[in-house]
Amino acid sequence: MSNLILDHNIVEDTWQLVTPPTVEEAVVRKQAGKVVLFKLTGEASYSDEQITATEIPQTGKVLIPLTVWIARKQALSARLANGEIGIWLATHEVLETLVENQPDLNVFPLIAIHVERFADGRIFSIGNLLRTRYGFKNTLRAFGDVLRDQLFFLKRCGFNSYLIRADRSAEEALASLQDFSEPYQGAVDNNQPVWRRVHREHV
């Protein structure tokens, strides 16, 4: 059973997720005795070795890490033209890097944002910027630690696809897309704040 929501339906995932090989001894960063949970905005994601060693399936639609795509985009240009290349980035990566390398984002049928920890709200600003600043019109997916209680916010920030964490039910998560019927502020899904959407009488 698929755990992927697209708009308001559960659909099969036709994209193959590409991830760089993990490095052997991952360093656990600590601060004041506590494990550091979040990467800093702008921090590098992968080493050059990881990027070169990343295996990309030869056929089909592939969802490629931003840094891998930048390094190897020449070789992938034919597949990009074929609509076979989607890009994913993590919440600590910056959109400027993407846009500098590819000003027209609509060449990608899919952009996906990986949220490592659900408490990382950078994903919301990233979604917003992709839609409102960089004009991305195609599928915008959230994946990783995606739980139903963020869906309403993700939707309002421009996402239209959610890969629910494997141990949770996507079926149940669908309900959360409707948590609130008339939100107050203008956002990406509807840029009109409530006072421009409906007439409010004095009570």
Place this chain on the structure above:
Amino acid sequence: MYKYDEIDQAIVNERVSQYRDQTRRYLAGELSDEEFRPLRLQNGLYIQRHAPMLRIAVPYGTLSSAQLRKLGEISKRYDRGYGHFSTRQNLQLNWPKLEDVPDILAELATVEMHAIQTSGNCIRNITTDQFAGVAPDEIIDPRAVAEIMRQWSTFHPEFALLPRKFKIAVSGTKQDRAIVQAHDIGLEFYYDEQNKMAIKVWVGGGLGRTPILGSVIREHLEWQHVLTYCEAIIRVYNLHGRRDNAYKARIKILVKALGIDEFREQVEAEWAHLKDNPNTITEAELSRVATYFTEMPYESLPAHDAGFDNAIASNPAFAAWVKRSVHAHKKSGYRAVTLSLKPHGKAPGDATSEQMIAVADLADAYSFGELRVSHEQNLILTDVKLSDVYALWETARANELATPNIGLLTDIICCPGGDFCSLANAKSIPIAEAIQMQFDNLDYLHDIGELELNISGCMNACGHHHVGHIGILGVDKDGSEWYQVTIGGKQGNDASIGAVIGPSFAAEEMPGVVQKLIDVYIAERTPEERFIDTVRRIGIPPFKAHVYGKAVEKADAHV
């Protein structure tokens, strides 16, 4: 005050259902502790030392009598018959059951209340001057904009999971009473040269373990842009604020790291894209909301009332109370009245269910059914006729709400501390109580005059100790409780952060230490000086010398 229409009501009702389901999933084991944590926090539910604590939002400190009566009922039915009014103008219940919270929220929703975003890493309850709308020194009543901002920040989708909590204060008076400089964003309203409402925007203030007063990011912002400008600030913060270390995650750290000029540039660059978007407030929306905050139906009254004057002349206890608790009002013949939640020897800011109901009745009888919570943790009736003040006092006194100590040493701001809070280094309530008992002589208390004494149980500074004229901070040394003392902190336009006087003290020493500080003040003061003025004039050393005396060396042993 603002009243819900069906849209506001639908949002709180939907919230009750949503939270009820989240609680159900948690209790059924479908949500882990870690996953439930941000959900319950965004609903004001902490897990404390003994029990959960539920923080109920009181938007910009304004309550109706019906709301307070409901809070009285809830604290009786679901808690132990009392609640705690906090420095952020909210109400906290110390003993609710986690599984009862959805029902409590449903009860709150019936009186247009909720616990949304009273905790967690999101935009918190917006605070303001407790005298908004009635203060004689008010230039602009900030409540309509505060309400528009409340709505805008409620479930703001982009700012639901910020690096850290985010606090906004608004103020529109000559004398700042909202501590705008100690907030993540402080908005100071004024009329510009064109006589248009404008805002001076402060950013990056905050107390906690790194106390910093805010910097001005914009001298002049036209009011209609306040939402988009805040959006720009918070977006820069959301993307670039530190998430690797909770202690360095507040916006003040980002502003300090970048410098205010670089931070301003980033914000302005972001704002260039957002300015004039549909979240720009329209005249029509401002006036729709402002009609909820129009003047009360005041009577036209003379400036004096003979009965009131006679009562003052003949009743010294009443006169002493009036001096401290009755405040000037913009309307002739009216006064704002503070009810003290600081009776000597009780936990500062606590009110029993009976007191809440009594205050609700007083508000109905004498103040158009409305009241305020101050960040000094007292309750205020804003619109009392002079001729009613005496009767009000009698009832307030019968309910232990008329200790004549407002603005004096025993009007202590105090966090829940080690008695309740699991982050505490030390208890704070017993220290407050002991100091109140030390200064229980009212004549002496009045002679000492205006003084703010603030206590926090740890460096998180929930009790605002940094801005107390005297600040007391609980510190942990090898597992035992000690107290560090600062003097010279101040809130207001000339805000300052207090300086530490020296090594810390044991709990039983604290009343004596405060006594010594007061002794120095009494000896050194000029006739018109308050404690804080004397400290600013003569500096820390005389206080330090007297407090430590010969004991300095001994005290140094436990630095």
